[in-house]
Amino acid sequence: MAFYGKKKKSWLWIVAFGLIIVLHFTKVLKPLENLAVSTVKPLAGFLYGTGSSIRHSYEEGQKQKDIISRTDALQQTVAKLTVENAQFKEVEQDNIKLRAQLNFLSANKYKNVLANVISQNLVFDIKEGDQDIVIDKGSNDGIKEGVGVIDENGVIIGKISEVRDNLSKVCLTTNRNCKFAATIQNQTRTMGITEGDLGLTIKMNYIPQSEKINNGDTVITSGLGGNISRGLVIGKVSQINNHSNEIWQDVNIEPLFNLSTLTIVTVLIP
Amino acid sequence: MLQVKYYFEWLIYFIAFSLVAIIQAAFIFALPAPYVAINLPLIALLFSLLFFKRNTTLILALLMGFWLDILGFNFFGLNILVFLVIVFLADLVLNNWLTNRSLYSFLVLSVLSTFVYDLLLYGIVTIWQSGQPETSLFLFQAYFWKQLLWQIFWSAGFMLLFFNLANSLSKHLKPFFLEKK
Numbered sequence: 391m392a393f394y395g396k397k398k399k400s401w402l403w404i405v406a407f408g409l410i411i412v413l414h415f416t417k418v419l420k421p422l423e424n425l426a427v428s429t430v431k432p433l434a435g436f437l438y439g440t441g442s443s444i445r446h447s448y449e450e451g452q453k454q455k456d457i458i459s460r461t462d463a464l465q466q467t468v469a470k471l472t473v474e475n476a477q478f479k480e481v482e483q484d485n486i487k488l489r490a491q492l493n494f495l496s497a498n499k500y501k502n503v504l505a506n507v508i509s510q511n512l513v514f515d516i517k518e519g520d521q522d523i524v525i526d527k528g529s530n531d532g533i534k535e536g537v538g539v540i541d542e543n544g545v546i547i548g549k550i551s552e553v554r555d556n557l558s559k560v561c562l563t564t565n566r567n568c569k570f571a572a573t574i575q576n577q578t579r580t581m582g583i584t585e586g587d588l589g590l591t592i593k594m595n596y597i598p599q600s601e602k603i604n605n606g607d608t609v610i611t612s613g614l615g616g617n618i619s620r621g622l623v624i625g626k627v628s629q630i631n632n633h634s635n636e637i638w639q640d641v642n643i644e645p646l647f648n649l650s651t652l653t654i655v656t657v658l659i660p
Numbered sequence: 661m662l663q664v665k666y667y668f669e670w671l672i673y674f675i676a677f678s679l680v681a682i683i684q685a686a687f688i689f690a691l692p693a694p695y696v697a698i699n700l701p702l703i704a705l706l707f708s709l710l711f712f713k714r715n716t717t718l719i720l721a722l723l724m725g726f727w728l729d730i731l732g733f734n735f736f737g738l739n740i741l742v743f744l745v746i747v748f749l750a751d752l753v754l755n756n757w758l759t760n761r762s763l764y765s766f767l768v769l770s771v772l773s774t775f776v777y778d779l780l781l782y783g784i785v786t787i788w789q790s791g792q793p794e795t796s797l798f799l800f801q802a803y804f805w806k807q808l809l810w811q812i813f814w815s816a817g818f819m820l821l822f823f824n825l826a827n828s829l830s831k832h833l834k835p836f837f838l839e840k841k
Contacts, residue, residue, distance in 0.1 A: 400748065403718055403744060403748075406722070407722075407737070407740060407741060407744060410722075410726075410737065410740065411736065411737045414736045414737070415736070423730045426727070426730055427730055427731070430678075430682050430727075430731075433682060433686070434682055434685065434686035434731065435686075437682065437683060437686035437687035437690075438686045438687065438690050440687060440690075441686070441687040441688070441689070441690030441691050442690045444690075444691060444692070445690060445691055445692045448691075448692040449692060508685075508686055508731070509685050509686050509689055509690070509731055509732070510689045510690060522733070524731070524732070524733060552733050554733075557731070557733075559733040650692075
């Protein structure tokens with residue numbers, strides 16, 4: 391354990407790094423990478439589910455701070471029960487989600503691939519509003535770029551933005567780089583493009599002032615362009631921003647999925 | 661027999677440090693805001709400099725970087741590169757500027773390494789994404805600084821905890837600065 395501090399052939403490490411990069415891009419490392427990913431997928435799925443449950447509990451706790459004085463006793467009971475039944479609930483929720491997905495899919499006749507969320511691509515999203523998740527299915531399972539991804543209720547949560555053999559990246563509807571052709575279910579069936587807003591909500595811009603939109607109107611995918619089917623629910627209109635002196639109006643859309651409870655998703659392949 | 665022990669030790673290191681990287685990619689990234697800034701691989705690497713030689717730590721950096729690169733969706737080699745640079749830098753600082761292996765030395769090292777880690781990581785990604793629209797310099801974004809401060813907090817906190825744990829088991833660590841002869 392003596393100090394060693396001599397510069398011993400540091401260049402060898404540069405060569406080693408360069409070699410790994412070359413082997414990766416020449417796909418020599420691909421079998422090893424695929425084997426490694428396949429081996430750790432179940433563990434990563436379990437760890438993500440656990441972390442996700444903790445985040446969900448944490449977020450719920452934050453929301454309830456305002457009314458904590460009135461519901462203190464009840465919350466304590468819930469928290470105790472949550473801890474006691476954590477393992478049971480995890481399995482139960484997975485079961486409910488799978489059943490719901492099965493019902494939705496059989497009703498809509500989509501070709502689908504069920505996938506577990508195994509990670510979030512958070513650290514490298516320089517802008518705070520860019521949210522992505524990583525799922526444990528890839529091109530080997532028939533997934534390709536641009537196809538839609540839904541949760542257990544059939545709500546579209548995003549689309550595939552990048553695919554590898556055994557993994558795929560999903561950009562969420564709340565990600566500002568993720569755009570969807572959408573229709574508002576109002577009288578005139580207003581059409582437009584949605585994009586994420588600060589990773590929290592969704593926006594639809596450049597809507598003519600003549601269009602009559604109401605709070606609570608449902609926004610669905612229009613099916614125009616890309617590989618996403620028509621009629622998948624994106625969210626509900628939560629705010630209408632229109633000023634009489636402007637040509638366009640825009641609306642805020644509240645997404646109907648909760649990222650912190652998202653552990654199982656379905657990729658819809660047209 | 662010694663050879664078997666040597667390989668067994670490496671197998672343990674391989675499993676333990678792989679697990680750290682997988683926990684980071686799957687578990688830590690799923691946690692809520694302040695906890696998502698915990699950087700276990702960085703802490704593990706700095707901590708391994710306490711016990712292992714630089715080359716051993718570099719191999720572990722390569723291993724953890726590899727896991728994060730194959731489980732993430734950025735260009736391959738980003739994490740490997742950043743971890744290797746951090747280990748080189750930490751080793752350099754530890755042997756040339758810090759007087760000994762005291763808690764204070766490692767606290768300074770964890771703060772410095774976290775700062776350099778974030779600068780390097782975000783710097784490289786910014787260059788990588790420079791062709792994309794609406795790419796602004798991360799140094800002017802509150803999110804970056806908030807993330808950095810939380811990372812420093814967690815890194816220093818974990819270092820404090822692990823150092824004291826290790827100090828009770830090892831004679832190699834010193835709780836105070838040595839006096840200059």
